[in-house]
Amino acid sequence: MEGYQITLYTVESRRHRGKQLSHWLMEVMRDLKLQGATHLVAAEGIGHHHRLHSxxxxxxxxxxxxxxxxxxxxxxxxxxxxxxxxxxxxxxTRSPVEFGLAGGGARAH
Structure with missing residues (x-):
């Protein structure tokens, strides 16, 4: 299949609707019944204002x-x-990707 890899960026201190923004985003994706998402927390990063976040x-x-x-x-x-x-x-960021399941085994649930 073809679609997109979407990555959303934030910092832990951002809040929206009384929740941590990343947690609110995960709830939105669940409510939309998207196939899955991965939430990662990093040790350091430089934001779009050139500020070091760590x-x-x-x-x-x-x-x-x-x-x-x-x-x-x-x-x-x-x-x-x-x-x-x-x-x-x-x-x-949003990038076009090809995706699917690889291998011949049965899909585990």
Whole structure:
């Protein structure tokens, strides 16, 4: 199949609708019944304002986070339409990809 790899970027301290932004995003993706997403927390990153984001033992709220998913064109359109309804800006990348299942075994659930 063909679709997109979408990655959303934020930091742990960002909140939306009373929740950590990354957790709210994961709930949106679940509600849209997207096939899956991976939420990663990084040790360090440089944001679009050239500011270093990192975690320290004293302060963990500035850790960089990213959520990556693979979506069909229709799923990607639904996700971005849903995000457009919200008063929040989220940096993202979207790249065309080919995806599917490899191997001849039965799919485990």
């Amino acid at each position: 975690w320290h033992f004293v302060e963990l709220t500035d850790r960089p986070e990213q959520i990556t998913l693979i979506a069909t064109a229709a799923e990607a359109d639904a996700l971005f339409a849903r995000l457009a309804e919200e008063p929040v800006e989220i940096f993202y």
